[in-house]
Amino acid sequence: MHGGVTFFECTTRQGSVVVCSAIGHLYSVGTKGKVLRNTYPVWDFNWKAKSQVERRSTRLAKWIAAIGSLAENADRYVNACDYDIEGSLIGLTILRYACHGADRKASRMKFSTMTDRELREAYRNLSPRLDSSVAEAGRCRHELDWLYGINLSRALTESTLKQRRSYAALSTGRVQGPTLNFVVERELEIESFVPTPYWTIDAIIESEGKEYTLEYAKPRVPTSSEALQVVRDCEGQDLEVESVETREFHQLPPNPFDLPSLQAEAFRHFHYSPSKTLAVAERLYLGAVVSYPRTSSQKLPRDLGYREILHQLSQQNEYSRLAGKILISERLTPQQGPKDDPAHPAIYPTGEPPKSFLTDPEKNLYDLIVRRFMAVFGEPSLRTLSTMTLKHGPHSFLTKASRVLNAGWTEFYAPYSREYSQELPDLKGGERVQLKKIAATEKFVEPPPRYNSNSLLRRMEQAHIGTKATRAETIDTLYKRGYIKKSRIEATPLAIEISRILARHCPLILDPGFTAKLEELLTEIQEESRTRVNVLLETLSQFRSVMRDLVIAEDDVGSQLCRTVAAQTSLDRTLMSPCPQCGSALKIVRSRQSRKRFIGCTGRLEKGCSFSLPLPQFGKLTLLHQKCSACGFQLVLTRSKGYRKMISCARCYVNRVRMTRLKELTPMADPAAEPRSAIAILRKAPSSVQDHKE
Amino acid sequence: MSKKSSTDCPICGFEAATSEDMYCAPHEKASANIRSAFSVWKLAYGNLTYPRFIEKLSKLPQAGTRTREVAKFLLRQER
Numbered sequence: 001m002h003g004g005v006t007f008f009e010c011t012t013r014q015g016s017v018v019v020c021s022a023i024g025h026l027y028s029v030g031t032k033g034k035v036l037r038n039t040y041p042v043w044d045f046n047w048k049a050k051s052q053v054e055r056r057s058t059r060l061a062k063w064i065a066a067i068g069s070l071a072e073n074a075d076r077y078v079n080a081c082d083y084d085i086e087g088s089l090i091g092l093t094i095l096r097y098a099c100h101g102a103d104r105k106a107s108r109m110k111f112s113t114m115t116d117r118e119l120r121e122a123y124r125n126l127s128p129r130l131d132s133s134v135a136e137a138g139r140c141r142h143e144l145d146w147l148y149g150i151n152l153s154r155a156l157t158e159s160t161l162k163q164r165r166s167y168a169a170l171s172t173g174r175v176q177g178p179t180l181n182f183v184v185e186r187e188l189e190i191e192s193f194v195p196t197p198y199w200t201i202d203a204i205i206e207s208e209g210k211e212y213t214l215e216y217a218k219p220r221v222p223t224s225s226e227a228l229q230v231v232r233d234c235e236g237q238d239l240e241v242e243s244v245e246t247r248e249f250h251q252l253p254p255n256p257f258d259l260p261s262l263q264a265e266a267f268r269h270f271h272y273s274p275s276k277t278l279a280v281a282e283r284l285y286l287g288a289v290v291s292y293p294r295t296s297s298q299k300l301p302r303d304l305g306y307r308e309i310l311h312q313l314s315q316q317n318e319y320s321r322l323a324g325k326i327l328i329s330e331r332l333t334p335q336q337g338p339k340d341d342p343a344h345p346a347i348y349p350t351g352e353p354p355k356s357f358l359t360d361p362e363k364n365l366y367d368l369i370v371r372r373f374m375a376v377f378g379e380p381s382l383r384t385l386s387t388m389t390l391k392h393g394p395h396s397f398l399t400k401a402s403r404v405l406n407a408g409w410t411e412f413y414a415p416y417s418r419e420y421s422q423e424l425p426d427l428k429g430g431e432r433v434q435l436k437k438i439a440a441t442e443k444f445v446e447p448p449p450r451y452n453s454n455s456l457l458r459r460m461e462q463a464h465i466g467t468k469a470t471r472a473e474t475i476d477t478l479y480k481r482g483y484i485k486k487s488r489i490e491a492t493p494l495a496i497e498i499s500r501i502l503a504r505h506c507p508l509i510l511d512p513g514f515t516a517k518l519e520e521l522l523t524e525i526q527e528e529s530r531t532r533v534n535v536l537l538e539t540l541s542q543f544r545s546v547m548r549d550l551v552i553a554e555d556d557v558g559s560q561l562c563r564t565v566a567a568q569t570s571l572d573r574t575l576m577s578p579c580p581q582c583g584s585a586l587k588i589v590r591s592r593q594s595r596k597r598f599i600g601c602t603g604r605l606e607k608g609c610s611f612s613l614p615l616p617q618f619g620k621l622t623l624l625h626q627k628c629s630a631c632g633f634q635l636v637l638t639r640s641k642g643y644r645k646m647i648s649c650a651r652c653y654v655n656r657v658r659m660t661r662l663k664e665l666t667p668m669a670d671p672a673a674e675p676r677s678a679i680a681i682l683r684k685a686p687s688s689v690q691d692h693k694e
Numbered sequence: 695m696s697k698k699s700s701t702d703c704p705i706c707g708f709e710a711a712t713s714e715d716m717y718c719a720p721h722e723k724a725s726a727n728i729r730s731a732f733s734v735w736k737l738a739y740g741n742l743t744y745p746r747f748i749e750k751l752s753k754l755p756q757a758g759t760r761t762r763e764v765a766k767f768l769l770r771q772e773r
Binding site (some may be wrong): 008188189191192194195196197198222223224225444445446447496500623 | 728
C-alpha cells in the first residue's frame with residue numbers, strides 16, 4: 001500500500017518493477033479558471049484531475065498522489081492500460097500530468113487477454129513509444145463531448161431555470177441528442193399511427209388424424225369482400241395437392257462475437273441490457289477467462305492458437321465432449337465475419353477455467369461466448385424446406401415444413417441456436433383432401449415497434465454515432481434523465497419537447513450525419529491524416545453559431561421547456577392509485593409548516609378530503625408502477641446514499657402502525673383477526689436494469 | 695401559463711402547428727394520417743361512412759394515442 005493505494009512490486013533481471021492500477025480516467029476536461037456553473041457558453045478548457053472536476057471523484061486524488069510518488073526516480077514507464085482509445089488516453093494523461101511529462105519516454109504494452117502467457121509476451125515485446133495518435137483521437141473526443149455537453153445542457157437547464165417556475169437538470173449532447181431523436185421520432189410515429197385493416201384466411205385440413213394449418217397464398221387480403229368471397233368459394237370443398245417442392249439449404253456457422261453482436265445475443269437470450277453485458281464481459285476479461293470485449297472485430301486470427309484453446313476447453317466438464325469433437329478435425333478453420341478491428345480480435349474464451357466463483361450472469365455470458373467460439377469451427381448445418389401447394393379453383397393455399405438433415409454448428413451452439421422442425425401432411429400430387437375449417441379474420445396493421453435497448457444500440461451503430469464502448473452508457477443516461485422509460489422504450493413528454501426545441505433552434509445537433517462526420521474526423525486523427533487542433537477548430541466554428549442561435553432564443557426555449565418540466569414533475573409525483581375516500585388523485589406533497597413530505601389528496605380543497613399517508617423523510621422517492629401484493633396500493637422506492645434501496649407500501653405501513661397501537665390498547669385482541677395486509681413490505685429493490693422495465 | 699388563444703390546439707391547448715392549422719403539430723400529423731387513411735378504409739370495407747370510420751378508429755388499440763384523441767374530438771364534433 002502506498003498512500004492508501006495498492007501496488008505490486010517485483011524484481012526482474014533489469015531491476016525492480018512497480019505496477020499500479022489506474023481505475024479508469026484520473027484526469028478529465030474542465031473549465032479553465034473559475035467559471036460559475038450557470039455560465040454558458042463556455043469555450044476555454046483544460047485537463048484537470050478528475051477529483052477537481054467531479055464531486056463524486058474526490059477519492060481519485062489519493063490515486064494521483066500515489067502514482068506520482070511511485071513514479072519518482074523511475075527510469076522507464078509503461079502504459080499497460082487496455083489497448084484501445086480510452087486505455088491509451090488514460091495512460092497518456094496519467095504519464096503526462098501525474099508523472100511529470102513521462103509520456104515522452106514511455107512505452108506501450110499491447111494485449112487482448114489477461115492470461116499469464118499473453119501478459120508476459122506483451123511485456124517482452126513492448127512498443128517503444130505510446131500510441132499517440134490513438135490517444136490524441138481520444139483526447140479530441142473527450143474535449144468535443146465536453147464542449148457540446150456542457151454548453152447544450154447548460155443552455156437547456158439555465159433557460160428553464162430563468163423562467164423561475166420549475167427546475168430540472170436537463171442534458172443533451174453530441175451523441176445523446178441524435179439518439180434521443182431516434183426514440184422521439186418513433187414515439188411520434190406510433191402516436192399518430194392510423195392502422196389499415198386487412199384480412200387473413202385461416203384454413204385447416206386433416207390428414208391421418210392430424211390437423212395442419214394452411215396459409216392462403218395472399219397473406220394479407222386488402223378488402224373484406226375479397227376475403228368473404230374466398231371463404232364462400234372454399235367452404236366445405238376439397239383441396240387438390242398441386243405440388244410439393246423440397247429444397248435443401250446450408251446455413252453457415254455464425255460469425256465470432258464482436259461487442260455489438262454479443263450484446264444483441266445476450267439481450268435475446270438473457271434479456272441483459274447492453275450496459276450490463278459490457279460490465280459482465282469486462283469482469284470475465286479481468287478474470288482472464290475471455291478476451292478483451294470492447295472490440296469491433298469479427299475475426300479470429302490463426303496465431304491465437306485455436307487448438308490450444310479448444311484443448312483447454314475440453315478440460316472443462318461442460319465443454320469436454322463438444323470441444324473434443326472439434327479437435328478431431330485435422331484443420332481448424334473458423335468462420336470469419338466481415339468486420340475488423342486492428343487493435344483486438346473478436347471475443348473468444350482464453351480456455352483457462354474460471355479461477356473464482358462466477359455469478360449467474362457471468363456464467364451465462366461465459367457459456368454463450370464459449371459455445372459461440374466452438375460453433376464458428378462447426379460445419380454448415382443442412383436443412384430441408386418443403387412447401388406443399390393446395391388448390392381449389394383460383395384459390396391457392398400453402399403449408400410449409402422444415403427438417404434438420406445435419407445439425408452441423410448448431411450442435412455446438414445449442415441451446416442458443418434456433419431449432420425448429422415441422423412435418424408436411426402425407427399427401428402426394430393430385431391427391432384431394434377436404435377443408436375442415438376456413439375463416440376470414442379481420443386484422444389491423446400494427447404500429448412500428450418500439451425500440452428496446454438492443455435495437456436502439458443497433459440503430460446507433462447503423463448511424464455511426466458513439467463508439468462501441470459508449471453507446472450503452474448513452475442509453476443509460478437517457479433513462480437516468482427521465483427522457484425514456486420502460487424496456488420497450490417510450491419517450492417521455494420532456495424528451496419530445498427537448499427534441500422539438502433542438503430541431504427548431506439547432507437542428508444540426510439532432511442530425512446523425514453531423515455526428516457521424518465527426519466520428520470520421522476522429523478516425524482521421526487516429527490515422528494521422530488530421531490533427532486534433534484542426535478538428536477542434538473546424539467543429540467549433542460550426543458549433544459557435546449553433547450556440548449563438550440558442551442564446552438568442554433563450555426566453556423562447558425556457559418558456560416552452562418550463563411548461564413540460566412542470567407537467568412532468570407533477571406527473572412524477574401523482575400516484576396511479578386514487579384516493580380511497582373521495583376518488584381524487586393522490587400526490588406526493590410537502591407540508592409548508594413542518595416541511596415533511598407525505599401522500600396527500602388533491603380533493604382537499606374541493607371535497608374537503610383529509611386523506612393522507614406518511615412517507616420516508618430521507619432519500620429520493622420514486623413512484624413505482626408495481627402495486628402492493630397485499631393491498632394493491634402503489635409502491636414507493638426510496639433511495640438513500642449508503643443504505644439499501646427500499647420498496648415500501650405507505651398504506652400497509654399505516655395499517656401496521658394502527659394494528660400495533662390497537663394491540664397495545666386491547667392486549668386481549670385475537671391475533672388471528674389481524675388482516676394480512678397489515679405488513680409493511682420492505683425488500684431489496686431490483687437492479688437498475690429491472691428499474692428500466694418498470 | 696400562456697393564455698389560451700384562438701390558434702391553440704382544441705385537444706391539448708398547445709400552440710397550433712402553423713397559423714393555417716387547427717391542431718398542434720402532433721395532432722395535426724395524426725389528423726392528416728386520418729384523412730389519408732379514410733379512402734383505404736372505405737375501399738377495404740366497401741360502404742363505410744366517415745362517422746363510422748372515426749368511431750371505429752377511436753376505439754382501436756392499434757391506433758396511436760394522438761390518432762385516438764383526434765378521432766374522439768372529431769366524433770364529438772360530428773354529434
